[in-house]
Amino acid sequence: MTNLRHLLAFVLLLPLIAGCASGSRATDRDSKEVYQADLSCSYFYYLWGAHAEYDQRFDEALEAYQKSLICDPAANHIEKKLPVLLFRLGETEKAAELLRAGIKKDPDDISQYLLLAHLSIQQNKRNDAIMLYSEVLERDPTNEGVLLRLGILSVQQGELDKAEKVFKRLIKQNPEMYFGRIYLARLFLMKGKIEHAEQAYEKALDLNWSPELVFEMVEFYQSHERYQDMLRLYQTVLDNDAENEQAILGKIQTLLALEKDEEALAELRRLKRINSNTARLDMAISKILLRLGKIPEAAEVLEGIRSGDTASEANYLLGLIAFQSKLGETALAYLQAIDPSAEEYVDGVYLQIRIMRSLDMHHEAVELLKKATENPKSQTPVFYALLSSIYQEQERVEEAMASITAGTRAFPKNDQLHFEHALLLERSGLHKKALSAMLRVLELRPDHPEALNFVGYSWADQNINLNLAYQYILRAAELEPDNGFIKDSLGWVHYRLGNFDNALEALLHALELEPKDPHIYVHLGDVYRALNRVDDARDAYRRGLEMFDDENEKGPLEKKINELSTQ
Template structure:
């Protein structure tokens, strides 16, 4: 028996339809255009063969991702059969795929004017409105669906999730309670209400709703959620009992075993965690991952030899880069540097651990006083195999190594090479600015940091650098204050940025504000001599010499004996003390 080739079906049907005299219009997108005409009294005969032909044409084009062609075909199909809702529902979906969301919304609204009880289309409209950030309009669509279909929960469930995402927990709870008032055994409503209470930290209410949901439908996943509530309340015994209940019913439930291990670790019950890990290893499909966890736990207990033995045995069965990297770390921690290097060199460029493996090799070689070999490792990582495994961080470290050796020019070349390969990497550019600062090129560093800010206006550290530099030079003080305030907004817990804020206030003569900023800075960064020095300067300006001296003494205690700042600050302290006690 002969078969038709699929591609011949469309022209064949087209020929048959031409013979039948079907000549559909080529109108643009007008939702239910023919339906609207029919509603206006312009009755048209339905041509099912014509409609089906264009539907097949549209479907074929849609599957081929020729969305414009599919859209035109579906429109023509609707002209042939205005009542074909299954075709009508295709059009807004296609408009969405074509990035014409605004038209999809308009189409659906017109369609719903003609078909107000079409719940599927109304739900689709709500979904599109949510994507477009029109949340209140979406909520209204869900309300309409629920009003039309009061026995269906879906619209109110989606409405509650929408309200929750809009940070309207009261409205979300009300929507769920509406469902439960009609159907007290609505499992999804109880679960969503429990999660809502959990997000509000109303743990007892959450547990009550979870309990109701469990009575309707027992679920291991739900028990895991309940256990999480117990963990948040630090009711570890209840959490353990819940995990044991899951394991009793399903001994191979890996999630429960892993969760149980985590509870034991939270309580520092390492031996219990090890016992549970060994039970997990017996049932899991991924014993090598469990080996990693067991090895990490032994390392935490400082039982390095046990940890190393487990990792070596695991590598015999499965050559995992994560395992090899952890083994190298343990060799490093136990000062078995040569063995660590052997393992690190076996980690390939395709591995996620490759970059860290290179950095650890560099660190080990520096520990071994082999700086040239460290440089060689980095140069090879950067230049070999077309840059596979290479990263911007490698150029930063390379420049740093050259700088330590006093080879500033080679450090500069390292950054030049890196920036040529990664011209859009803001972190690399920022690191270059810091490099210039440390080699005594503050003006060039300032220029680079301004480039960073231009490219990334929310880079707090660059904003701080530029603002502090201007304040230190007593230039652009108002702009410096603006930069540093932006940095504070981005990093409010950063003591060094708070110090910069205090310093620019000091330069502006706003000493009360400077004092407030610096007192917070020393709380956030209590071991920084520069901040205490700045605090002393402000206190001195305010006439509080005794407090200023205390701040200076604290700064001196934080500076190393060879630090030039220590000698200068001590001289200042001696002068002040002589003035206090002539």
């Protein structure tokens, strides 16, 4: 059929071809006849180009239009088609060149400015596009589309004040300009003009209510915790579409934020009547019932959804309910039913370990964690840390070390596992290895406050790398300003650096935060001693001595007190 259509078109155009050919043999004696022949030729190729353009054969259309212009160079309407076709063919530079030439030739043709501006935006030449739109406005000051585009481009260029002027000009010109209000509202948000943004949004909503705009405004009000306004907006959606699930769920979340749990529960139950996914809704209902303290009712709902997609979450919540009711064995039964691939599995195992520890089921806890760490689908850093901690409680140090080491191999970039490894090495008396492990922690997480403090204090205690030790401890104190142990380290490194007044200030602050740590009193005594405040030093040492239980700690401290007695 397509071939037949092309054949018929060719046959119909034969007279035009003949006219074009005869025109080529005409003489100057009849210039009017020659001109008509050129028009016929031009029209033939124009029809050809239009037909090809319609069929999206742009290369062919471009060639036909170019031939049409050869026949009639004055055909401006055809000339202006060329940059459009070049743009469609991806020849943007050539298209832009033709448009610039066209603008010089016909500076009042706005369409050429607009297309060139569009090309400039595509080439990421936004300033050029802004200049072109400004030129259009000089010729057509009330062009709303150009004003809107100019404002948007100004925002993209970070010229917010200029954009504000453009949008305000647009709205002054047409107070009913819906998109002008929306873009102005968004601009006010960017500039932190919250009240202005609210007014612009509300005006836009008055001009043209739509659920899309409502949900955008809801995000705006949510960011400022304007929950009553959120409820008002959600209700406008529900007034138009009572079954709009997004609005219902949004209303429920807002009611929960307002602690209107009973109203949220009523909305959920209403949604359940119109929604087929009742299991997920029952899950949400059970959580609200738990918030309301209606434990038996929540448990009943959860028992009904212990299958399908909600099975693991339901079992976890039922296990949690049983645990809080001190029904350990029942809780374990629920928790053991959680699928290892489920999101709740890690929390479920953690809760099982808590229960097993409380029931002296240490062997079962170890076996559970060994199984969890051996399964690639359920491996997680916390399982290795938990297993190591249980071994440490049982004074099975080698197994504890093996577990945490296996964890660092399985998760080599997990800074917390390396930190736990370092602490275990320190407890085992392997200080050099512990220090090396802590430095590895800082490679993974340079702002780890405990690791910074450990490394800095270790160096200060050894009286090495003091300037770097000070920087580490100072950074740790910035990260955790209320940590008394870090303040103690800061005081100690000041002491090593000879900054005794600063050391005293830091240690007194440390004692305010940790008044029962004997080591801080020892450090304080050393600082008082350096300041030649003998009585204060003696009092600090004695306070520390009273707090120490370890005889190995008491011996050196008693020696310091005796030394002061001779002064």
